Amino acid sequence: MATGPTQSKAQNIAKEVRRRIVEGEWRQGVRIPDEADLAVEFDAARSTVNKALQLLADDGLLDRRRRAGTRVAVDPVRKATFTISIVREQVEHAGLAYSHRVVAQRESPVPDDIATRIGLAKGEVMVHMRAVHYADGRPFQLEDRWINPRAAPGLAGVDFRQLNANEWLVRNAPYLHAELAFSAENADSRDARLLETRPGQALLILYRTTWNDLGPITTVRVAFQPGHIVGTEGNFWPGQYTGG
Amino acid sequence: MATGPTQSKAQNIAKEVRRRIVEGEWRQGVRIPDEADLAVEFDAARSTVNKALQLLADDGLLDRRRRAGTRVAVDPVRKATFTISIVREQVEHAGLAYSHRVVAQRESPVPDDIATRIGLAKGEVMVHMRAVHYADGRPFQLEDRWINPRAAPGLAGVDFRQLNANEWLVRNAPYLHAELAFSAENADSRDARLLETRPGQALLILYRTTWNDLGPITTVRVAFQPGHIVGTEGNFWPGQYTGG
DNA sequence: TCGGGATATATGTATAGACATAGAGAAGCA
DNA sequence: TGCTTCTCTATGTCTATACATATATCCCGA
Numbered sequence: 432m433a434t435g436p437t438q439s440k441a442q443n444i445a446k447e448v449r450r451r452i453v454e455g456e457w458r459q460g461v462r463i464p465d466e467a468d469l470a471v472e473f474d475a476a477r478s479t480v481n482k483a484l485q486l487l488a489d490d491g492l493l494d495r496r497r498r499a500g501t502r503v504a505v506d507p508v509r510k511a512t513f514t515i516s517i518v519r520e521q522v523e524h525a526g527l528a529y530s531h532r533v534v535a536q537r538e539s540p541v542p543d544d545i546a547t548r549i550g551l552a553k554g555e556v557m558v559h560m561r562a563v564h565y566a567d568g569r570p571f572q573l574e575d576r577w578i579n580p581r582a583a584p585g586l587a588g589v590d591f592r593q594l595n596a597n598e599w600l601v602r603n604a605p606y607l608h609a610e611l612a613f614s615a616e617n618a619d620s621r622d623a624r625l626l627e628t629r630p631g632q633a634l635l636i637l638y639r640t641t642w643n644d645l646g647p648i649t650t651v652r653v654a655f656q657p658g659h660i661v662g663t664e665g666n667f668w669p670g671q672y673t674g675g
Numbered sequence: 676m677a678t679g680p681t682q683s684k685a686q687n688i689a690k691e692v693r694r695r696i697v698e699g700e701w702r703q704g705v706r707i708p709d710e711a712d713l714a715v716e717f718d719a720a721r722s723t724v725n726k727a728l729q730l731l732a733d734d735g736l737l738d739r740r741r742r743a744g745t746r747v748a749v750d751p752v753r754k755a756t757f758t759i760s761i762v763r764e765q766v767e768h769a770g771l772a773y774s775h776r777v778v779a780q781r782e783s784p785v786p787d788d789i790a791t792r793i794g795l796a797k798g799e800v801m802v803h804m805r806a807v808h809y810a811d812g813r814p815f816q817l818e819d820r821w822i823n824p825r826a827a828p829g830l831a832g833v834d835f836r837q838l839n840a841n842e843w844l845v846r847n848a849p850y851l852h853a854e855l856a857f858s859a860e861n862a863d864s865r866d867a868r869l870l871e872t873r874p875g876q877a878l879l880i881l882y883r884t885t886w887n888d889l890g891p892i893t894t895v896r897v898a899f900q901p902g903h904i905v906g907t908e909g910n911f912w913p914g915q916y917t918g919g
Numbered sequence: 920t921c922g923g924g925a926t927a928t929a930t931g932t933a934t935a936g937a938c939a940t941a942g943a944g945a946a947g948c949a
Numbered sequence: 950t951g952c953t954t955c956t957c958t959a960t961g962t963c964t965a966t967a968c969a970t971a972t973a974t975c976c977c978g979a
Contacts, residue, residue, distance in 0.1 A: 439931080439932060439933085440932080440933070441932080441933085449851065450888075452849055453849045453850070453851055453887050453888070454888075459846055459849075465958090465959055465960080466959070466960070467959085475933080475934090476933065476934045476935065477934095477935090477960095478933080478934075478935085478962090479932085479933060479934080481960075481961080481962090482932095482933095484960090485961090491758075492849075495959090495960065495961095496941075496942075496943095496959085496960075497940065497941040497942060497943095497958085497959060497960045497961075498940090498941060498942045498943055498944095498957085498958055498959050498960075499941090499942070499943065499958095499959075499960090500958090500959060500960080501959085501960080505846070506760070506761060506764070506845060506846075507845060507849060508758055508759070508760050509758070509759055509853060510756045510757065510758050510759070511756065511757045511758075511759060511853065511855045512754045512755065512756045512757075513754065513755050513756075513757070514735075514752055514753070514754050514755075515752070515753055515754070515755055516750070516752050517750065520750070601750060601751060602703055602749070602750075605696055605697045605703075605736075605751060606697065607693065607697055609753060609755065609907075610906060610907050610908055611755045611757075611906060611907045612904050612905065612906030612907070612908075612911070613857045613879060613904065613905050613906070614879055614902070614903070614904040614905070615859035615860075615877040615878055615879035615880070615899075615901075616859075616877050617861075617875070617876070617877040631861070631875055632861070632877075633859040633860050633861040633877035633878065634859055634877065635857060635858055635859035635879075636859070638904075638906075643697050643698075644694070644697070644698075655859075657859075658858070659858070660856050660857065660858040660882075661856065661857050661858070662854065662855060662856030662857070662882075663853075663854050663855045663856070664854055664856075667856070683961080683962060683963090684962075684963070685962080685963085709928090709929055709930085710929075710930070711929085719963080719964090720963060720964045720965065721930095721964095721965090722932090722963080722964075722965085723962085723963060723964080725930075725931080725932090726962095726963095728930090729931090739929090739930065739931095740929085740930075740971080740972080741928085741929060741930045741931075741970065741971040741972060741973095742927085742928055742929050742930075742970090742971060742972045742973055742974095743928095743929075743930090743971090743972070743973065744928090744929060744930080745929085745930080
């Protein structure tokens with residue numbers, strides 16, 4: 432194969448197979464040689480070829496089925512991964528000074544719509560808090576969070592006025608499953624006041640809910656500052672990303 | 676291990692290790708037994724344990740280094756994967772009738788900001804098109820796309836008034852690398868007109884650029900209908916997702 | 920005390936061999 | 950022709966073994 436020594440043998444095989452697909456040598460829908468044949472061609476063990484092809488299948492580039500063989504996916508359903516880091520790191524990574532302010536924290540029965548969405552009985556008591564995160568003193572993001580004390584043991588004594596809820600949860604309540612969703616909303620008057628912008632301003636909203644085996648841990652609505660962009664290659668501050 | 680027969684042995688081991696981390700048995704930062712020990716405990720070969728632990732490391736739950744061993748990540752930088760399918764499938768998957776309309780298609784020198792972002796020489800000629808996708812006759816999303824004919828051979832004769840650009844590209848120009856980014860923008864008058872909403876309405880915007888080894892293939896700005904939500908577990912129509 | 924080099928160790932990766940299993944396709948039967 | 954059953958094949962997975970490689974740690978000498 433004409434491929435340079437990227438890394439492991441399996442990765443080189445994957446890279447070469449990917450090249451053949453991208454350059455049209457192996458077209459969408461056609462069956463490619465089976466693992467045994469490729470093993471001979473690349474002078475590798477079948478398990479190595481298997482590893483390479485599984486990488487591409489996870490990527491959505493190949494469809495593999497027992498007995499039917501491996502074929503190039505017709506509709507490559509591709510996946511994009513976003514890495515979610517904690518707020519403070521995002522801010523500091525941009526070379527800015529981080530601070531945050533808790534606007535409210537109290538125990539309260541969970542609203543019906545949220546209870547339904549995260550699969551909790553209506554009216555259960557959760558900890559509700561709102562906080563603003565600042566970068567160099569300017570509002571960066573606004574979080575509106577509900578925490579389930581039953582799934583986050585040790586929560587009782589914690590005062591998030593002192594500690595960052597985000598980091599406390601990350602460190603003390605690892606999760607098994609998470610769901611994210613993006614949407615856009617016009618800022619209401621509270622959003623506008625806390626983010627120091629005008630009502631009606633379009634805001635990127637991120638909903639995130641995490642679960643462990645005790646149930647939902649926390650669900651949060653994050654509103655980013657106007658112009659903020661969340662991308663697979665990282666986050667962009669207003670003006671950094673020139674969108675078409 | 677008390678784990679039910681999820682799937683493979685490696686996955687069961689991964690599941691059990693994950694459980695121990697989530698339940699606090701193995702706390703953040705501490706070193707866990709090495710592969711050989713775990714192999715004994717789980718009665719498996721070391722390579723099977725290795726596979727399991729690599730799964731968790733890819734997930735960001737473990738930090739692994741040669742000679743230093745494996746430890747539970749202190750700041751679990753977690754990844755969220757979004758699966759991006761073609762528009763028509765999204766619409767039809769929701770049980771709605773799909774249609775689309777091309778608003779404009781012409782060749783034009785690429786604007787400087789876009790050229791810079793995707794790494795193309797300024798002033799190169801690209802194909803520019805705008806289209807609206809409808810679900811049951813109502814505007815669902817609006818795309819503003821630039822296509823690089825030099826990276827998409829066979830593009831010349833294609834008339835996207837007939838064919839869906841999205842699908843043509845998916846089928847005919849597989850890519851090696853893709854970047855996605857989400858943002859929110861207030862609808863300008865053109866957005867509003869084409870999406871049949873009011874100017875100023877907050878819109879979820881998705882930027883996507885794809886490359887192959889010939890260079891950037893296409894870059895597109897997708898504006899979703901108001902209220903649309905893109906999530907790890909799929910897409911939600913207005914009103915379906917009850918965000919907090 | 921402080922480097923610098925040797926050593927041991929945990930992970931990274933490849934291998935051949937084996938058996939399991941889904942499922943396409945053939946064979947048999949109504 | 951339509952249905953069931955059988956067979957065989959390509960992938961799925963695990964195993965033992967081997968060697969590579971990064972690097973923490975120890976030891977030693979200046």
